[in-house]
Amino acid sequence: KNEVEQSPQNLTAQEGEFITINCSYSVGISALHWLQQHPGGGIVSLFMLSSGKKKHGRLIATINIQEKHSSLHITASHPRDSAVYICAVRGGNQFYFGTGTSLTVIP
Amino acid sequence: EAQVTQNPRYLITVTGKKLTVTCSQNMNHEYMSWYRQDPGLGLRQIYYSMNVEVTDKGDVPEGYKVSRKEKRNFPLILESPSPNQTSLYFCASSLSPAQETQYFGPGTRLLVL
Numbered sequence: 001k002n003e004v005e006q007s008p009q010n011l012t013a014q015e016g017e018f019i020t021i022n023c024s025y026s027v028g029i030s031a032l033h034w035l036q037q038h039p040g041g042g043i044v045s046l047f048m049l050s051s052g053k054k055k056h057g058r059l060i061a062t063i064n065i066q067e068k069h070s071s072l073h074i075t076a077s078h079p080r081d082s083a084v085y086i087c088a089v090r091g092g093n094q095f096y097f098g099t100g101t102s103l104t105v106i107p
Numbered sequence: 108e109a110q111v112t113q114n115p116r117y118l119i120t121v122t123g124k125k126l127t128v129t130c131s132q133n134m135n136h137e138y139m140s141w142y143r144q145d146p147g148l149g150l151r152q153i154y155y156s157m158n159v160e161v162t163d164k165g166d167v168p169e170g171y172k173v174s175r176k177e178k179r180n181f182p183l184i185l186e187s188p189s190p191n192q193t194s195l196y197f198c199a200s201s202l203s204p205a206q207e208t209q210y211f212g213p214g215t216r217l218l219v220l
Contacts, residue, residue: 045207
């Protein structure tokens with residue numbers, strides 16, 4: 001069983017919709033990361049969270065340490081948000097990853 | 108420009124033929140890491156290095172070797188590649204594992220026949 005579970009696996013949305021991607025983990029962690037993998041394959045770090053909430057532009061990430069759960073929200077989604085979003089947790093100096101959520105935003 | 112470079116980007120090889128994938132960063136980062144990405148399994152950590160001459164196994168180290176003789180370079184060595192090592196490989200670096208941003212290389216797509 002993977003230590004990090006993401007849902008949904010695939011998500012299609014209309015432009016402008018509010019999107020939520022969920023991540024649950026089963027191990028003790030030092031921090032949780034959200035990554036974005038572009039259609040061309042490149043990976044970019046979006047957020048690191050150890051508590052609370054962070055916001056960058058239209059992206060909001062939250063974490064609930066007690067429930068071992070994090071969410072990534074995208075407000076006013078746009079076709080350029082189409083990508084795979086990956087949740088990763090850090091335990092000590094190691095990283096463990098979810099299998100990703102593939103998001104397609106239709107104009 | 109701050110970046111992580113990997114070479115080669117694409118490689119087709121045969122079972123048992125030793126190969127090395129190079130990784131280099133120009134940001135003076137201490138933490139470097141190798142990952143493989145497979146459909147349905149996501150990214151998995153192979154090896155990581157906290158600094159020069161300090162390397163540790165990740166989740167899936169079997170069949171791989173690494174070395175960290177200089178801070179900027181972290182090559183991944185497959186001494187006797189097998190078809191189950193066909194995958195997309197990423198190198199990444201950061202100041203420390205606790206840093207918010209990990210910088211990923213562009214990826215190396217490996218096919219072992």
